[in-house]
Amino acid sequence: MSKNTTISLSILSGKGGVGKSNLALNICYALHQIGHPVLLIDCDMGLANMDVLLGIAPQQHIQDILINNLNPAEVLVPIGNPGAAPFDLLPANSGMAEFAELDAGARGMLREKLNPLASAYDFLCLDIGAGISATAIGFAAMTALRIVVITPEPTSLTDSYAMMKVLSSRHSVQDFYILVNQAESSTEGRQTYNRLAAACKRFLGFAPAYLGEVRADKAVSEAVRKQKPLMQVSPLAPAAVDCMAAANSLQRLRENLLRTEEISAPLNSIVIHDF
Ligand SMILES: Nc1ncnc2c1ncn2[C@@H]1O[C@H](COP(=O)(O)OP(=O)(O)OP(=O)(O)O)[C@@H](O)[C@H]1O
Numbered sequence: 001m002s003k004n005t006t007i008s009l010s011i012l013s014g015k016g017g018v019g020k021s022n023l024a025l026n027i028c029y030a031l032h033q034i035g036h037p038v039l040l041i042d043c044d045m046g047l048a049n050m051d052v053l054l055g056i057a058p059q060q061h062i063q064d065i066l067i068n069n070l071n072p073a074e075v076l077v078p079i080g081n082p083g084a085a086p087f088d089l090l091p092a093n094s095g096m097a098e099f100a101e102l103d104a105g106a107r108g109m110l111r112e113k114l115n116p117l118a119s120a121y122d123f124l125c126l127d128i129g130a131g132i133s134a135t136a137i138g139f140a141a142m143t144a145l146r147i148v149v150i151t152p153e154p155t156s157l158t159d160s161y162a163m164m165k166v167l168s169s170r171h172s173v174q175d176f177y178i179l180v181n182q183a184e185s186s187t188e189g190r191q192t193y194n195r196l197a198a199a200c201k202r203f204l205g206f207a208p209a210y211l212g213e214v215r216a217d218k219a220v221s222e223a224v225r226k227q228k229p230l231m232q233v234s235p236l237a238p239a240a241v242d243c244m245a246a247a248n249s250l251q252r253l254r255e256n257l258l259r260t261e262e263i264s265a266p267l268n269s270i271v272i273h274d275f
């Protein structure tokens with residue numbers, strides 16, 4: 001059997017509003033710019049907003065795959081630059097309360113429908129809703145890598161610690177990559193990571209890895225108001241430069257993973273246990 005080269009990653013956080021969706025969009029954009037085909041999936045079923053960040057109004061959504069049995073290919077929206085590597089979005093519909101939480105069966109069904117599509121991409125990126133709901137944790141447990149977005153605020157640290165504790169105890173997942181958002185400097189980013197990593201090592205028995213930091217930058221909210229990716233409208237802004245650095249690290253991580261491990265399926269086929 002040929003080796004799978006698609007790496008799935010989820011972007012998650014304990015505390016809400018730390019910048020997951022903006023970082024997911026811009027890191028994916030950066031990966032696309034450096035030549036990787038990317039599929040970005042809005043998995044924040046209750047409060048999806050990737051379409052708003054992009055200023056688009058898709059007709060079909062991820063929920064249609066589950067409700068109306070649509071093929072994922074019918075739901076994809078190309079959002080990349082023409083002529084470059086593909087960059088596609090699987091948008092979600094916001095405000096469908098009955099779909100805010102997906103049980104293990106629905107997540108499993110989605111996984112089965114998405115995996116055949118995944119081989120066209122180098123990266124599959126799941127933007128996940130904040131917190132430790134069974135849905136958020138279940139999606140995070142499906143991917144090969146997990147990027148935990150934190151900010152220097154103590155509440156962000158304690159909430160992300162709790163999230164990693166749940167994922168490690170319920171799903172035996174211990175490979176986390178910390179991305180510190182809204183850092184004043186790389187020193188503050190590293191110090192924030194060190195505090196969290198020390199607590200994890202002491203009380204959970206493992207330390208997450210450091211992916212990097214993204215500086216606090218008003219260009220982020222300016223791009224949100226323009227409804228365009230920061231990487232597109234202000235590629236030289238500090239936060240955009242940091243997103244590109246994170247994308248370069250992910251590229252190296254993918255190369256290392258492909259050298260050392262057999263990645264069996266983009267979205268893993270282990271049974272997802274609910275709790
Ligand atoms: N590096 C940054 N510098 C300045 N502002 C930022 C930065 N990153 C994110 N923001 C701002 O933080 C706000 C929240 O961002 P975002 O919606 O991406 O967070 P989220 O973690 O996805 O939220 P939710 O938990 O609701 O899904 C946005 O208004 C955005 O402009």
Ligand SMILES: [Mg+2]
Nearest residue numbers: 020021022044
């Ligand atoms: Mg979000």
